Amino acid sequence: MSRVQQITVLGATGSIGLSTLDVIARHPDRYQVFALTGFSRVAELLALCVRHVPRFAVVPEAAAASRLQEGLLAAGLSTQVLVGEQGLCEVASAPEVDAVMAAIVGAAGLRPTLAAVEAGKKILLANKEALVMSGALFMQAVGKSGSVLLPIDSEHNAIFQCMPADFSRGLSQVGVRRILLTASGGPFRQTPLAELEHVSPEQACAHPNWSMGRKISVDSASMMNKGLELIEACWLFDAKPSQVEVVVHPQSVIHSLVDYVDGSVLAQLGNPDMRTPIANALAWPERIDSGVAPLDLFAIARLDFQAPDEQRFPCLRLARQAAEAGDSAPAMLNAANEVAVSAFLERRIRYPEIASIIDEVLSREPVFAVNELGAVFAADAKARSLAEQWLQRNGR
């Protein structure tokens, strides 16, 4: 490799952001931090700036910017502070940047991630919601700019590793029959159905295998995360929803599999630690140390598999319906889910009502075409307003 790569980390203060910085710090000969962005945790962002000395840092508004600026000056750093979505787009597309880790959670990550795509950057995509919302437009933009798109989601990174290099020719052209997307089943895999009425945000966020941000933790409990990942896989690998099968695998050791027409099934295995897919994407097509311990198969001893239970996980069914409907449906599914998950985390609704809200939003608005970004944001706004109407009508 010729020179040190300049990396922007969008969502640096989050779970993926911190894991990314851990891997980067192991390879100062390869990577330098160009920009770090945060949202509410300014003190944490300042500590990361002191540790990684970026050229730029981005916060959401002016008050946060002056607090960060003060801390940077006190620490003797010349990091420049930018503000808001425009700041995020600037550090995602700056000419000096080689790769962008897209790790903002939710729809808020769409514009900055697209700015990086349009600027032809190497994209390390954790922010699955951006792709779910705008799939067709996102992939068109990737094609147009020649951006290299590498999946960070552990399942999609596993699939990517199990695919032949020329998979973009089409799955049938390269002999792939199916993608098998593994799911842990989350904390409520075996909870009696009647108890789901009373589960708390803390219980939903206590994932058995992975440590993650709160939104994706709730999505994992409801299996909406797997639904979003089903849509993500369709866009990344040009698959039909019917070609992606969800397999519940409670140990989270097999991160996904690819089934070929000759009967070969390739899988990627590893400890459940996001530093593996992050290191894989950062160094691709090379390999670097991630700090993850070697897999101990004797300690794991057994691997189990089950079909997903759609009565227990209605969000998975709703996501598959949205995947099949296409157009505005995935953006509406995503936005309704974001509103419902926030309401659940704020204890305004019960856990099963997450699915009720999404179901109602999807059934109230007919699917419409999304040929430009304005239509994606219109679908997002419409779903948010219908979800808010549900909350108001039910006195939440």
Ligand code: NAD
């Ligand atoms: P997190 O909540 O820990 O971090 C989210 C980051 O986004 C933080 O840096 C936060 O400051 C920033 N952010 C939040 N709202 C913002 C806004 N409105 N504008 C700008 N920045 C904002 O989440 P996470 O677990 O790190 O997940 C990040 C993304 O990666 C999500 O899309 C998630 O689905 C995906 N992902 C995460 C994991 C995981 O193991 N954590 C695995 C696969 C995919």
Ligand code: MG
């Ligand atoms: Mg995943």
